[in-house]
Amino acid sequence: MRVAAFTGFDGPESVDIETRDDPEARANEAVVEVEACSINRHDLWIVEGDAAMVEHDELPFVSGLDVAGTVRAVSNEVATAGAANGNDGVAPGHRVLLCPNETCGVCRYCREGPENLCERFGLFHGGLAERALVPADRLLALPDSVSATTAAALPTAYMTAYHMLRRAAVTAGDLVFVPGATGGVGVAAIQLVGVLGAHSIGTTTSSEKATRLRELGADRVIESGDTGSIAGEVEGIGEPDAVINHLGGEFTRMGLDLMRRGGRMVICGRTAGGVSEIDVAPFFLSHQHVVGSTMGTQDDLEWLIDLVTEDAFEPPVDGTYALDETDRAFADMQRRDAFGKLVVEP
Ligand SMILES: NC(=O)c1ccc[n+]([C@@H]2O[C@H](COP(=O)([O-])OP(=O)(O)OC[C@H]3O[C@@H](n4cnc5c(N)ncnc54)[C@H](OP(=O)(O)O)[C@@H]3O)[C@@H](O)[C@H]2O)c1
Ligand SMILES: [Zn+2]
Numbered sequence: 001m002r003v004a005a006f007t008g009f010d011g012p013e014s015v016d017i018e019t020r021d022d023p024e025a026r027a028n029e030a031v032v033e034v035e036a037c038s039i040n041r042h043d044l045w046i047v048e049g050d051a052a053m054v055e056h057d058e059l060p061f062v063s064g065l066d067v068a069g070t071v072r073a074v075s076n077e078v079a080t081a082g083a084a085n086g087n088d089g090v091a092p093g094h095r096v097l098l099c100p101n102e103t104c105g106v107c108r109y110c111r112e113g114p115e116n117l118c119e120r121f122g123l124f125h126g127g128l129a130e131r132a133l134v135p136a137d138r139l140l141a142l143p144d145s146v147s148a149t150t151a152a153a154l155p156t157a158y159m160t161a162y163h164m165l166r167r168a169a170v171t172a173g174d175l176v177f178v179p180g181a182t183g184g185v186g187v188a189a190i191q192l193v194g195v196l197g198a199h200s201i202g203t204t205t206s207s208e209k210a211t212r213l214r215e216l217g218a219d220r221v222i223e224s225g226d227t228g229s230i231a232g233e234v235e236g237i238g239e240p241d242a243v244i245n246h247l248g249g250e251f252t253r254m255g256l257d258l259m260r261r262g263g264r265m266v267i268c269g270r271t272a273g274g275v276s277e278i279d280v281a282p283f284f285l286s287h288q289h290v291v292g293s294t295m296g297t298q299d300d301l302e303w304l305i306d307l308v309t310e311d312a313f314e315p316p317v318d319g320t321y322a323l324d325e326t327d328r329a330f331a332d333m334q335r336r337d338a339f340g341k342l343v344v345e346p
Pocket of ligand 2: 121
């Protein structure tokens, strides 16, 4: 089979097509024929050498978290467990979406939940390939009405955004501020804020993406990348009840300055900087909350599949790429050209 492998850390030009042996399912595994795998900034960072997640001696490395496709084979154990349960379990021919969470299953957080707090939490990598070897118990059934491409947009971006909104306790009528609202997590947050009956403010530096954000249903759109002018515009709209912060850097302090007393900021990323300075006194005097969040739970993802099945929202897919165009997908993400998700269709 063919894979799109990272063969270095020089960005998109380090993505090469290689040939590997077909995977074989053992123990709790299944082999999925990958029909779609969306990419995330997480993958881009790996191939840019920015994250210490992958070492030189692990190259060539096949990334790709968000896998949708059809089960091609399962191990004997998985087949037997399905039969013992009196149902088909995961079987060849089933359409599926992978929840990319990897958990140990035995720590106190795995026992008591939520599972994404697992002490040994990790992520599946290997979806940028014609076939992926995955844990069978992380596969979720995909209704025929939901395409693999749409489904592949959901796991990392939407599961993360939904979990953040849950952690921020966002409810109908809330005002939610999403700096950087045009990428995977940003667009997901804007759409899910709408599903929850809350109101959104999103930002982007691009006028074209601003138009698309309005069309998508963002209630207010600010076209700027400058925290000073963004802050002025948000003040004219109102005090956010919650801030969905995947940018980090100077956007953290800006969000806290704008948020109402008792407001909730949830942070999941550091695109604009891994260090944020905050003014401590106004933070404690106004009883604000800052919460860290990573990915979500498999239940969150099941809920998102249900919502898409019911047409509550549709993730915008800005570009689809053949496997041998994976380098181009990463180049588009790197140039900040994309709106919503980019999906590789091996
Ligand atoms: N902890 C977790 O579990 C988790 C899960 C998913 C994502 N994340 C993190 O969340 C962040 C977003 O991920 P993603 O996959 O959604 O990325 P993405 O699709 O590349 O996000 C693009 C968005 O970020 C904005 N942006 C890009 N570079 C920027 C910069 N230097 N300064 C300010 N804004 C910038 C873009 O703004 P314009 O519209 O102006 O171009 C756009 O709105 C990343 O930091 C990622 O690692 C964390
Ligand atoms: Zn655990």
